[in-house]
Amino acid sequence: MEQLKFKNIAHKKGQPPGTLIYTGNKTDDYEIAVINYNSEEYCEHELNDIEECLPFIDSPKVSWINIVGLHKVDVIEKIGRFFNLHLLVLEDILNVNQRPKVEYSDEYLFVVLRMLTYNELSHQVDSEQVSMVLGKNFVFTFQERKVDVFEPIRHRIRNKTGLIVKNKADYLLYALIDIIVDNYFVILEKIGEEVEILEEDVLLNPSQEVVHTIHRLKRNLLELRKSIWPLREVLNVLNKDETSVINRNTAIYFRDIHDHTIQVIDIVETLRDMVAGLLDVYLSSVSNRMNEIMKVLTIIATIFIPLTFIAGVYGMNFKYMPELNWRFGYPMSVALMLIVGILMVIYFRRKKWL
Amino acid sequence: MEQLKFKNIAHKKGQPPGTLIYTGNKTDDYEIAVINYNSEEYCEHELNDIEECLPFIDSPKVSWINIVGLHKVDVIEKIGRFFNLHLLVLEDILNVNQRPKVEYSDEYLFVVLRMLTYNELSHQVDSEQVSMVLGKNFVFTFQERKVDVFEPIRHRIRNKTGLIVKNKADYLLYALIDIIVDNYFVILEKIGEEVEILEEDVLLNPSQEVVHTIHRLKRNLLELRKSIWPLREVLNVLNKDETSVINRNTAIYFRDIHDHTIQVIDIVETLRDMVAGLLDVYLSSVSNRMNEIMKVLTIIATIFIPLTFIAGVYGMNFKYMPELNWRFGYPMSVALMLIVGILMVIYFRRKKWL
Amino acid sequence: MEQLKFKNIAHKKGQPPGTLIYTGNKTDDYEIAVINYNSEEYCEHELNDIEECLPFIDSPKVSWINIVGLHKVDVIEKIGRFFNLHLLVLEDILNVNQRPKVEYSDEYLFVVLRMLTYNELSHQVDSEQVSMVLGKNFVFTFQERKVDVFEPIRHRIRNKTGLIVKNKADYLLYALIDIIVDNYFVILEKIGEEVEILEEDVLLNPSQEVVHTIHRLKRNLLELRKSIWPLREVLNVLNKDETSVINRNTAIYFRDIHDHTIQVIDIVETLRDMVAGLLDVYLSSVSNRMNEIMKVLTIIATIFIPLTFIAGVYGMNFKYMPELNWRFGYPMSVALMLIVGILMVIYFRRKKWL
Amino acid sequence: MEQLKFKNIAHKKGQPPGTLIYTGNKTDDYEIAVINYNSEEYCEHELNDIEECLPFIDSPKVSWINIVGLHKVDVIEKIGRFFNLHLLVLEDILNVNQRPKVEYSDEYLFVVLRMLTYNELSHQVDSEQVSMVLGKNFVFTFQERKVDVFEPIRHRIRNKTGLIVKNKADYLLYALIDIIVDNYFVILEKIGEEVEILEEDVLLNPSQEVVHTIHRLKRNLLELRKSIWPLREVLNVLNKDETSVINRNTAIYFRDIHDHTIQVIDIVETLRDMVAGLLDVYLSSVSNRMNEIMKVLTIIATIFIPLTFIAGVYGMNFKYMPELNWRFGYPMSVALMLIVGILMVIYFRRKKWL
Amino acid sequence: MEQLKFKNIAHKKGQPPGTLIYTGNKTDDYEIAVINYNSEEYCEHELNDIEECLPFIDSPKVSWINIVGLHKVDVIEKIGRFFNLHLLVLEDILNVNQRPKVEYSDEYLFVVLRMLTYNELSHQVDSEQVSMVLGKNFVFTFQERKVDVFEPIRHRIRNKTGLIVKNKADYLLYALIDIIVDNYFVILEKIGEEVEILEEDVLLNPSQEVVHTIHRLKRNLLELRKSIWPLREVLNVLNKDETSVINRNTAIYFRDIHDHTIQVIDIVETLRDMVAGLLDVYLSSVSNRMNEIMKVLTIIATIFIPLTFIAGVYGMNFKYMPELNWRFGYPMSVALMLIVGILMVIYFRRKKWL
Numbered sequence A, B, C, D, E: 001m002e003q004l005k006f007k008n009i010a011h012k013k014g015q016p017p018g019t020l021i022y023t024g025n026k027t028d029d030y031e032i033a034v035i036n037y038n039s040e041e042y043c044e045h046e047l048n049d050i051e052e053c054l055p056f057i058d059s060p061k062v063s064w065i066n067i068v069g070l071h072k073v074d075v076i077e078k079i080g081r082f083f084n085l086h087l088l089v090l091e092d093i094l095n096v097n098q099r100p101k102v103e104y105s106d107e108y109l110f111v112v113l114r115m116l117t118y119n120e121l122s123h124q125v126d127s128e129q130v131s132m133v134l135g136k137n138f139v140f141t142f143q144e145r146k147v148d149v150f151e152p153i154r155h156r157i158r159n160k161t162g163l164i165v166k167n168k169a170d171y172l173l174y175a176l177i178d179i180i181v182d183n184y185f186v187i188l189e190k191i192g193e194e195v196e197i198l199e200e201d202v203l204l205n206p207s208q209e210v211v212h213t214i215h216r217l218k219r220n221l222l223e224l225r226k227s228i229w230p231l232r233e234v235l236n237v238l239n240k241d242e243t244s245v246i247n248r249n250t251a252i253y254f255r256d257i258h259d260h261t262i263q264v265i266d267i268v269e270t271l272r273d274m275v276a277g278l279l280d281v282y283l284s285s286v287s288n289r290m291n292e293i294m295k296v297l298t299i300i301a302t303i304f305i306p307l308t309f310i311a312g313v314y315g316m317n318f319k320y321m322p323e324l325n326w327r328f329g330y331p332m333s334v335a336l337m338l339i340v341g342i343l344m345v346i347y348f349r350r351k352k353w354l
């Protein structure tokens, strides 16, 4: 049985607000990587210490600093100090069960998203927190584990394909959010395939196992829902364009992600309705099979019970039973049984049970 | 089993935003047709290359350019370049699983709709994307396959019937959207007929098959719902009249489509409620039939089991069983059986089972 | 089986917008009647041609022109021409499956309502479209069939009772809408009575027939709902008082109908909840009866099956069966049966089945 | 069976708006009582005629005139004439199935509430209409029957306890509404106790009767809901402070009732959820009992049917049946039966049915 | 059976508004403790009389006065007099079934929250009222019982950890609310664990007991919901920053609690959906087990009933039954039985029941 997603949510209780504690599972992954680019050149470095990123940020080019491994709390703390991030923002970065949200001050924009992965073995949707801080000419991204979700972005910067290198840091933020939302469609396609297989099972070959599949899919869809619904509000805020760090002509891009997010929500709700509908189909097929079973039992029992009774009567040992001595007593009794049996069959035919 | 509508939604993952890839199924249909008209004259041409449409657009008359076959990505790209369409708009034209939406700039209005067709063989509702771009004096329409949905519009232009030729390009856009929404009523009428047949089946002749019909209808209605709900928002935006390309006196026409869209939604929701109600009726009839079956079994078994027992007792082979030797032992045993049987029948009468 | 209310909705497909086609069932009813009144005098005429109403409208008195029979499309067309009504308004008058709506220009206010009638034979709620156009000093009403719903209004004008004759045309519009909404309460009272009878049936005498009644009531309530919900929005618009044809001191009257409409909606929703609840009660009573039936079968079968077995054993024909020759073999076997039977009865008593 | 609350709602159909007809049940209760007070003195009178209240209202003190018995339509009419109340307000006072509402003009504020009473015998919630008119220095209250709900208010005025006598007429209105809302908690406490008893019944001793109790509670809660939900909107309006007859410093008191109303709604919704949940618990216990019954039947039948068959075989009368003549045929057959029986028991143990 | 949370809600009926009566259960807990601090020093005192807190409040430092034991109504009354609190605020403090709310005047802010505790023995969520009054430089907190929920705050003040001592009274209010909301996560984690255990039970080992667990969890979640939903509105108000007692730079902290509250609501709704889903899984497993039981019964009965009939036929005592005298009558009858039995098994194989 998988662990519920809302476990460990409580272990910061009693701590003063702004206490920096990483609430996820500790991993060995740890890396600070910086990419510094404009439309003409780019460079890429792995850093030992977060201080090393400061010269990049002072350059007029766009800097993207990706931090993997949130158990290194002191790194997050230093970033907070250098870039003047609010203590509650740092806390949200480290509290990896955070609901998607956006927070902005005059100097930066802070976004929390949930990246979803589909575990092919357990057929479970897992979610991981990704935080981003957009400043004047830099973007920080914070990940728990080293996963390759952002690799296509790095690839585009290196090859100068797409619009990233032609735009400012706000476009980079857009590209990063976009790739996470695109990934939701991959998850949905996998769940969609599962729903399709389930549908076939329910219609052609229903067994109690389908209820467990339905239950698992419902849980996965609840998990998705919890991750995606708040994203809608996040993008509503980003679209409102009230922030000083997003340029006016980048707004249409954020509107595009908003559009995709609503499409994801639509699909999730449709899949929920379909899965709920499949439970109804399954339950009605269970009822029907029960009907079928009972009909067979009733037909057999109802035909033979009276016949067995007749046989029982002529199996009694009374001394004075005239029928027993009749020449055609036996064939007559058999005839009686046949008539009773045929009447029963006619009755069932009328009831359309046969 | 039909394919789920949200398959293939993920295959652009990792591509930079604005990458122009056609996400539909490739077809052989390919055609560029232009109609150039005003209230006095009109001409109609099939084009080999999209550049050929430029002279028409430069004329003061209204030009309607219909492009069939979205696999020709370079055509879409050229249109984007000539008419200054945003890359994300071009992407939406080609990404044919797009949710209905509207997007506008100072120069053009971009609308995505879903055209629905009812497959008479599979009783499936299929949906296809239709995109439209309204400029100052032209309308572009983009279709995946050559279907005759717009034929009545062409007919009206050729014959100068209706108001199209007396109005500007914005009225043409209205007429095109109107014909798509009118088509939804055709689909609803077909589903409505199916619901009527289903209703009769459920009330008069319920079998497990109706559950499959209910399931299919529910899926069709979900598909419709997904296509039509967002259309409401699209028309809300068009009604708000904030765009520079829609004339003030065309607004009442868009309000009329809005009105029809809400009526479509009402009917879809009513049909959903009816179909859900029919499942309840079916399930209660299954329960009732089970009751009926069990009653027959119980009556027969409950009457004959005690009688068979009595016969069994007098079928025992004990040496010393006085009744067996009584002169009227046999008729007395039969009388006993009759009494027990009659008591049972009286009991069932009281219970109103007979 | 009644016909679904959304049939025939599609038969205008492909027609240019504003095509004037009557979409209802043709009837022989056809009448144009005008009433011209002020607080001092009134006159009433039946007209042969719609042009004859023009002099009445030119008078400073209030004119109410009631048109029955919408198959006379040319009449509607002429009215449109004379009074400068928009083509889409004329279309809505003739498209008698229109959702309740309000539309206004500077010169007139157009309202579509649905009048409901309860068919006592089929226990079906039928709905018919009533359209109204309010101008400066006139009201047009359009009905499909000659029904007496407006008779009380005529009566009040003739007898100068009530406030109609003391007020302007806007009050007449109010009085006409009011009488239609009042009529909803009559329908609801009839359905309410049916629900009451149903409730008694379900609680005291449940049979499969109640499911059909529940289904019928649900459909009637859906029909009502579809007719009444949009009316709320219509009255919201009328209350907003943004129109030039409604006087400020008539507003309170429209607020009163709004109030009644909300009460109607409340009752419809309450009846829906009650009917849904009655299905639950019915289904639980089916389950209970099944339990009852199974208990009887189980008790009888479980008591007699072991007894019959014992009798069967002593009915075997083995040569060497010592019990058969015992002096008290028979009474002992009967005693054994009694003990087994009594133990069974005790067991059932404990289980509280007896 | 109780009468549905929405009966008689239709009997004013066809009457002109503002027709004053009392729609409730006629009673003998009839009384006009006036209390005239300020913080120093008070007097209390029973009036024969409504005109007698005029001198009290002309005094600078606060006057509370309570009218019991709405069948005296002429009294209501006179009040309307004296105090310039709108005809529709008078109609609402007499139409005692009115939904809670508020209506105000420049001179007065009109409030309709529903007072609930719990019938201890029928366990039914009944509702009665109470209307109030707040003027500059007077409050009119209209009741159908003489019930003592306002007695505590009179008591406080007589004894000068509480804040009533220190405040104006608007505070009196507040106190009157407050006592009606407080009374809802009494009703809820009674229904809450019933739900508690029901819960115990469902968990410990489920029988078909609980479904009827659930049904009754659901109806009572629907009745409450219908009376209380609109009250929220009434208080929203009163809180908005746009009226000239409510002083600014009385606003906090109305906010307090608003708060209580929301709490009542919360409790009603929670009780609805609980009652719905109890139906689920009951239905699952019915299913479980059925399972239990079927298990007993299956175990007994499945064990004994094969044994009875074996006995039947050796009860056959074939001339040549070697086993019958074996010396140990009988014990061997009994051993065979024992083995079959034990195998069956082992099978059921494995299935965990025993 | 636990007591419903909305009992005792009615016992103030008929009292004038603002009557100060404690509606909770009387306890012996009684304590008034004051903490007076700024960033440099702090002092802590237990008071005998509430007057003793006045000098602390006059000092420029922040004062936190915690009152335990609301049965001492006179203490609350005095506080009201000294600090000019509205009578309705005092009433809310003492009426401990109050819905979470916020109320503010120019001088103070009044907040009511519900603190939840999880009873490990009864697996019940209990809720207790905590009220807070924020003034210029002081905070009052009112608790019914002495529980240690605020101890971490005291600890932080004593040790000058965290930001409390560096901020004003509004930050103290924030810290107090924060610790109560943090505690909700503890409750949710416990219920989450229960849901996990329930899930395992339902999937692996379903018994009627799980329905009772589901019922209990539903009630707990309803209780949580009732306590937490209104908190959202409270924090919405606090975030709006319209109050004079909350500093602008404390606003982000209240936004943080708002964020957590929404997360709590999300988890509660997800748990509700999961618990509802588990009931469906359980009910389907009950249906399946019934199917299984009926299949066994039907197979055994249907195979043996015809065989027993055959044996019965040859157990009849007719004088003239040729088969009985055949040399191979017995083996032939056994062969007949075998054939019938094998046919039945084949039939069941086809039906996939075996």
Ligand SMILES: [Mg+2]
Pocket (backbone or CB within 6 Å): A269
């Ligand atoms: Mg949903």
Ligand SMILES: [Mg+2]
Pocket (backbone or CB within 6 Å): A269
């Ligand atoms: Mg939803």
Ligand SMILES: [Mg+2]
Pocket (backbone or CB within 6 Å): A269, A273
């Ligand atoms: Mg939905």
Ligand SMILES: [Mg+2]
Pocket (backbone or CB within 6 Å): A269
């Ligand atoms: Mg939805």
Ligand SMILES: [Mg+2]
Pocket (backbone or CB within 6 Å): A272, A273, A276
């Ligand atoms: Mg759903």
Ligand SMILES: [Mg+2]
Pocket (backbone or CB within 6 Å): A273, A276, A277
């Ligand atoms: Mg559904």
Ligand SMILES: [Mg+2]
Pocket (backbone or CB within 6 Å): B269, B272
């Ligand atoms: Mg719906």
Ligand SMILES: [Mg+2]
Pocket (backbone or CB within 6 Å): B269
């Ligand atoms: Mg809906």
Ligand SMILES: [Mg+2]
Pocket (backbone or CB within 6 Å): B269
């Ligand atoms: Mg609906």
Ligand SMILES: [Mg+2]
Pocket (backbone or CB within 6 Å): B269
């Ligand atoms: Mg709806």
Ligand SMILES: [Mg+2]
Pocket (backbone or CB within 6 Å): B273
């Ligand atoms: Mg529904």
Ligand SMILES: [Mg+2]
Pocket (backbone or CB within 6 Å): B273, B276, B277, C276
């Ligand atoms: Mg329903």
Ligand SMILES: [Mg+2]
Pocket (backbone or CB within 6 Å): C269
């Ligand atoms: Mg509803």
Ligand SMILES: [Mg+2]
Pocket (backbone or CB within 6 Å): C269
């Ligand atoms: Mg409702």
Ligand SMILES: [Mg+2]
Pocket (backbone or CB within 6 Å): C269
């Ligand atoms: Mg509703």
Ligand SMILES: [Mg+2]
Pocket (backbone or CB within 6 Å): C269
């Ligand atoms: Mg409602």
